[in-house]
Amino acid sequence: MTEPSIAVLLALVGLPFLGAALVPAVYRVLGERTAYFAASVAAICLALVASLHGTHGTAGVEWVPSLGVALRFHVDGLSLLIGYLATGIGVLILTYSGGYMHGEPSQPKYYAALLAFLGSMLGVAFVADLIALFVFWELTSVSSFVLIGHYRDDPASQYAARKAMLITVAGGLFMLVGFVLLVAVSGDVGPATFALFTADGTGMLQNAAAMRDALSGAGLLVPVLLLLGLGAATKSAQVPFHVWLPNAMEAPTPVSAFLHSATMVKAGVYLVGRFRPLFVPKGAVDLGAGPWSELFVALGLATMTIMAILAVAASDIKELLAYSTASHLGLIVAGFGFAGKLGAETGAFHIFNHAAFKAALFLVAGIVAHEAGTRRIDELGGLAEDLPVTAAVAVVASLGMAGVPPMNGFFSKELLFDAAYHAAEHEGGVTWLLPAVAVFGSVFTFLYSIRFLMLFFGDKPDTLGEVHRPPLAMVAPPVLLGAIVVVVGLVPNLAIDAIVGDAYAASGGKASFSLGYPTSLKPPVLMSIATIALGVVAYQFYGPIRDGIRRLLAVDPLSANTYYDGGVEGLTALGRRTVPVVQSGLVRTYAAWVVGAFAALTLAAYAAAGVSLPGVETVAYDLGVATVSGPTLGSVTPAVAVILALACVAVVAVSRAPSHIAGVLALSIVGFVVAIFYILGSAPDLALTQLVVETLLLLVFLLVLDKLPEFYGGDDRGVIARDAVLSGVVGVTVFLSVVLATAADPPKIAAYFTQEATTVDEAGGHNIVNVVLVDYRALDTLGEISVVAMAAISVVTLIAMRQRGESS
Amino acid sequence: MNDDTTVIARTVTRIVVPIILVTAIALLLRGHNLPGGGFIAGVLTTTAVGLMYVIFGLDYLEEEILHRRPTVDDIRPPIAADYRAMYALGLTTALVSGLVAVAVGAQFLDQGFIYVKSLPGSKAPLPLYDKIEVASALAFDVGVYFVVVGALLTILGVVGAE
Numbered sequence: 006m007t008e009p010s011i012a013v014l015l016a017l018v019g020l021p022f023l024g025a026a027l028v029p030a031v032y033r034v035l036g037e038r039t040a041y042f043a044a045s046v047a048a049i050c051l052a053l054v055a056s057l058h059g060t061h062g063t064a065g066v067e068w069v070p071s072l073g074v075a076l077r078f079h080v081d082g083l084s085l086l087i088g089y090l091a092t093g094i095g096v097l098i099l100t101y102s103g104g105y106m107h108g109e110p111s112q113p114k115y116y117a118a119l120l121a122f123l124g125s126m127l128g129v130a131f132v133a134d135l136i137a138l139f140v141f142w143e144l145t146s147v148s149s150f151v152l153i154g155h156y157r158d159d160p161a162s163q164y165a166a167r168k169a170m171l172i173t174v175a176g177g178l179f180m181l182v183g184f185v186l187l188v189a190v191s192g193d194v195g196p197a198t199f200a201l202f203t204a205d206g207t208g209m210l211q212n213a214a215a216m217r218d219a220l221s222g223a224g225l226l227v228p229v230l231l232l233l234g235l236g237a238a239t240k241s242a243q244v245p246f247h248v249w250l251p252n253a254m255e256a257p258t259p260v261s262a263f264l265h266s267a268t269m270v271k272a273g274v275y276l277v278g279r280f281r282p283l284f285v286p287k288g289a290v291d292l293g294a295g296p297w298s299e300l301f302v303a304l305g306l307a308t309m310t311i312m313a314i315l316a317v318a319a320s321d322i323k324e325l326l327a328y329s330t331a332s333h334l335g336l337i338v339a340g341f342g343f344a345g346k347l348g349a350e351t352g353a354f355h356i357f358n359h360a361a362f363k364a365a366l367f368l369v370a371g372i373v374a375h376e377a378g379t380r381r382i383d384e385l386g387g388l389a390e391d392l393p394v395t396a397a398v399a400v401v402a403s404l405g406m407a408g409v410p411p412m413n414g415f416f417s418k419e420l421l422f423d424a425a426y427h428a429a430e431h432e433g434g435v436t437w438l439l440p441a442v443a444v445f446g447s448v449f450t451f452l453y454s455i456r457f458l459m460l461f462f463g464d465k466p467d468t469l470g471e472v473h474r475p476p477l478a479m480v481a482p483p484v485l486l487g488a489i490v491v492v493v494g495l496v497p498n499l500a501i502d503a504i505v506g507d508a509y510a511a512s513g514g515k516a517s518f519s520l521g522y523p524t525s526l527k528p529p530v531l532m533s534i535a536t537i538a539l540g541v542v543a544y545q546f547y548g549p550i551r552d553g554i555r556r557l558l559a560v561d562p563l564s565a566n567t568y569y570d571g572g573v574e575g576l577t578a579l580g581r582r583t584v585p586v587v588q589s590g591l592v593r594t595y596a597a598w599v600v601g602a603f604a605a606l607t608l609a610a611y612a613a614a615g616v617s618l619p620g621v622e623t624v625a626y627d628l629g630v631a632t633v634s635g636p637t638l639g640s641v642t643p644a645v646a647v648i649l650a651l652a653c654v655a656v657v658a659v660s661r662a663p664s665h666i667a668g669v670l671a672l673s674i675v676g677f678v679v680a681i682f683y684i685l686g687s688a689p690d691l692a693l694t695q696l697v698v699e700t701l702l703l704l705v706f707l708l709v710l711d712k713l714p715e716f717y718g719g720d721d722r723g724v725i726a727r728d729a730v731l732s733g734v735v736g737v738t739v740f741l742s743v744v745l746a747t748a749a750d751p752p753k754i755a756a757y758f759t760q761e762a763t764t765v766d767e768a769g770g771h772n773i774v775n776v777v778l779v780d781y782r783a784l785d786t787l788g789e790i791s792v793v794a795m796a797a798i799s800v801v802t803l804i805a806m807r808q809r810g811e812s813s
Numbered sequence: 814m815n816d817d818t819t820v821i822a823r824t825v826t827r828i829v830v831p832i833i834l835v836t837a838i839a840l841l842l843r844g845h846n847l848p849g850g851g852f853i854a855g856v857l858t859t860t861a862v863g864l865m866y867v868i869f870g871l872d873y874l875e876e877e878i879l880h881r882r883p884t885v886d887d888i889r890p891p892i893a894a895d896y897r898a899m900y901a902l903g904l905t906t907a908l909v910s911g912l913v914a915v916a917v918g919a920q921f922l923d924q925g926f927i928y929v930k931s932l933p934g935s936k937a938p939l940p941l942y943d944k945i946e947v948a949s950a951l952a953f954d955v956g957v958y959f960v961v962v963g964a965l966l967t968i969l970g971v972v973g974a975e
Contacts, residue, residue, distance in 0.1 A: 689848040690848045690849075690850070690853070693840075693848050693849070693853050694852065694853050694856070697853055697856040697857045697860060698856055700860050701856055701859055701860050701863060701965070704860060704863040704864065704867060705863070705969065705972075707867055708863075708866070708867065708969070708972070708973050709972065768924060768926070768950070769845070769924075769925075769926030769946060769948050769950075770845035770846055770926075770948065770950065771845070771846040771847070772844060772845055772846055772847055772848060772849070772850070774848075774850070775844045775845050775846075775849070775850045775950075775954070776845070776950075778850060778852075778957075779845070779850070779851075779924065779950040779953045779954050779957070780924045780950055783911065783922040783924065783950075783953060784921070784922055786907075786953075786957060787907055787908070787911065787922065790903065790904065790907060790956070790957050790960040790961070791904065793900075793960055793961060793964045793965075794900045794901075794903075794904055794960050794963070794964050796964060796968070797896075797897075797900060797963070797964035797965075797967040797968055800967065800968045800971055800972065801893070801897075801967060801971055804971050804972075
């Protein structure tokens with residue numbers, strides 16, 4: 006095995022993004038043929054993935070070596086499998102889009118988003134670092150959001166885009182928490198790291214056993230598993246987070262085929278496969294991986310069965326395919342849930358098989374919708390007459406989906422049956438439900454597969470108008486995919502030797518495996534026969550079964566959508582109620598919330614950190630009132646006492662001022678007094694700054710004085726009491742902060758800068774404050790002046806908006 | 814506002830504003846070794862201009878000093894564009910001063926300094942000053958100065974014009 010080249014990996018992940026950036030310019034030249042530009046970008050990526058074939062290992066570029074931050078890539082069978090799917094199906098989809106998107110709106114956005122998605126997906130597959138993985142993961146959600154919401158005038162499309170975004174991104178955030186916990190635990194094994202794989206073998210997946218022990222030791226095994234599971238389940242539309250996937254079918258059909266069946270939703274199962282070696286001990290079989298097996302086998306089988314049942318009730322061909330996709334993703338998750346070789350074989354092989362037949366079926370659905378003008382199952386039939394080639398592909402792919410030999414789906418389903426049966430035989434008792442549920446779910450899979458197939462046969466409904474022939478660009482991709490379904494079905498070892506075997510090894514298997522047609526009536530074979538037989542019988546009652554499921558779904562509490570819509574409505578209503586309270590349009594309300602939140606957060610942080618107040622002596626010392634030991638910062642001289650007394654008087658005057666002018670003047674007395682205090686405290690720079698700022702502030706007040714409202718608070722006692730409490734709390738918070746901050750003995754820091762070597766010899770200045778500002782902390786200063794400039798821009802923008810009447 | 818101010822205020826402002834401006838520049842230049850610096854100098858300069866605004870009105874600077882005619886349909890004072898250019902220039906100066914350090918092989922925003930002890934070609938010490946310190950930090954400080962002046966005057970001008 007050779008090491009992968011970092012240049013190839015960077016080019017692979019970067020190229021689609023570059024292509025996406027170029028799309029608007031290309032579109033101006035090529036117009037609708039931009040599809041072929043995008044397809045050629047994907048083809049180059051496919052070639053790059055192919056050039057990585059046979060390599061195995063980690064490569065990276067250092068970024069911040071002192072923090073261990075690097076962009077790392079890892080190449081193994083699993084990442085190559087996802088890479089092949091993304092680029093290979095990407096080429097086909099982009100070619101197909103050239104025909105499908107003819108005359109559609111905003112095509113540059115469409116192609117740019119598709120290419121950006123391709124890059125993100127390749128990123129997910131190949132990065133070996135948790136932070137980068139998270140970033141690419143969320144990027145796939147963002148590009149999916151843009152693509153689902155492609156028809157911007159369609160409310161259903163907007164609803165679907167928001168739903169998908171909300172669910173997948175929220176799941177991603179849970180996953181991020183899981184990642185952070187993993188990084189924290191990795192600190193118990195070696196130096197804390199974000200890396201899954203590193204070249205020197207310190208990545209967390211390379212030390213899976215030690216990591217597993219550390220997780221168990223910290224009691225975090227189950228929490229981390231659940232958090233990662235949430236990320237995977239939301240992305241891969243597992244029960245009960247599947248609700249976004251059927252709505253996502255609002256996207257143009259090529260998007261559904263690419264993102265929502267073949268690739269993006271595979272990111273979730275990829276995550277499960279990737280982390281499988283971390284949670285499944287070597288040598289464990291069946292349900293031997295404890296919580297991992299319990300979680301994913303249950304989740305996967307439940308999803309597989311429930312989604313298959315929902316698919317039967319679907320009334321739209323894309324809806325049917327969406328539920329079916331979720332169902333098959335459930336099969337993959339269940340496969341990865343089983344420990345031992347059968348589980349990994351199921352997962353890895355079905356990722357491949359499902360991508361092939363499902364992408365083909367979506368493209369078929371796209372042709373049907375495009376050429377027949379409807380997607381409603383009731384209105385379609387007898388399409389084989391007009392679409393003979395498409396019908397052939399549909400037959401092959403549907404049978405693959407149903408798991409009927411000699412199509413590819415047969416083998417992965419057989420493997421799942423085998424794994425479930427094995428587990429039941431080994432564990433006994435209630436686990437016998439596993440093979441039973443697997444067969445039960447598969448019967449429904451068989452049912453809806455045949456229903457889809459029958460769209461092409463039987464009588465043509467009268468309502469169906471003329472059906473056109475699709476252009477070659479739309480027919481060639483599904484034909485190619487259909488051919489893969491048949492070939493892999495006839496010779497499964499072809500796919501296994503090419504890539505699936507390596508993916509199996511990467512997700513916790515040994516080296517590779519091989520499959521052949523069964524020669525004896527083993528239990529899994531009997532299960533397959535039972536599935537097909539039951540399916541054929543049940544198909545006779547398709548109508549009643551479908552109506553029964555629909556009646557069940559009409560009961561609100563049984564539909565997961567009810568909970569999603571209710572939750573979103575609740576949150577929206579809460580937001581509507583909160584805004585007028587927090588942002589009333591009056592500056593004083595905003596100020597009250599801002600300072601109140603500041604005080605609450607600060608006090609809560611002090612309480613959480615359990616800080617203890619320094620003794621009175623220390624405080625007195627820091628304030629210069631008393632000397633404890635060592636050099637003092639200056640004791641209270643009569644001058645300081647007078648100044649502080651003056652400040653107190655001025656503060657009282659502010660609160661009692663009868664007019665704005667008096668108030669402002671009293672306030673600036675406080676400011677100037679503070680400046681004098683600085684002078685007495687030997688801080689000329691601070692004093693100077695305080696003086697000029699105070700002057701400027703006074704000037705600004707004078708400018709805006711006549712614009713201020715006549716009266717602030719009124720006589721409402723409740724308001725006055727509230728303001729008094731707020732002021733008191735803020736005062737206490739600031740006082741505490743000063744006391745606690747000065748108790749940390751700042752002279753130690755100051756001592757470094759007061760050394761002549763630091764300021765004069767090193768930085769060439771005698772003014773410590775200035776040297777710190779422009780030299781040692783110049784980056785901070787740069788940030789601060791950027792904020793000043795931004796503030797100016799915001800003021801200009803706000804005022805310009807008001808003049809254009811955009812304020813409400 | 815022009816009519817509200819007294820002769821005394823106007824006369825004092827006339828005399829004081831140039832003094833403030835010179836003081837501000839002095840504070841900027843000596844900042845590295847004595848109390849002062851870009852931020853203080855910037856705020857002080859703003860104060861000087863602000864004083865002019867309060868005493869002479871917003872259009873004074875535009876018409877009497879810069880000799881420009883304000884266009885009627887322009888709601889914002891045209892000088893606001895100059896202020897904007899000023900903080901843009903300031904940010905650029907600060908950034909470039911940091912990038913120069915990178916260009917000569919140091920870290921971003923690393924500062925250096927040299928002492929100029931004599932004029933080129935002569936060995937005699939500089940007249941009056943004996944030697945002058947040329948610090949790259951000054952460039953950064955000038956950037957800070959321009960950002961502060963530009964941004965504060967933008968806010969002052971735009972809010973004042975309201």
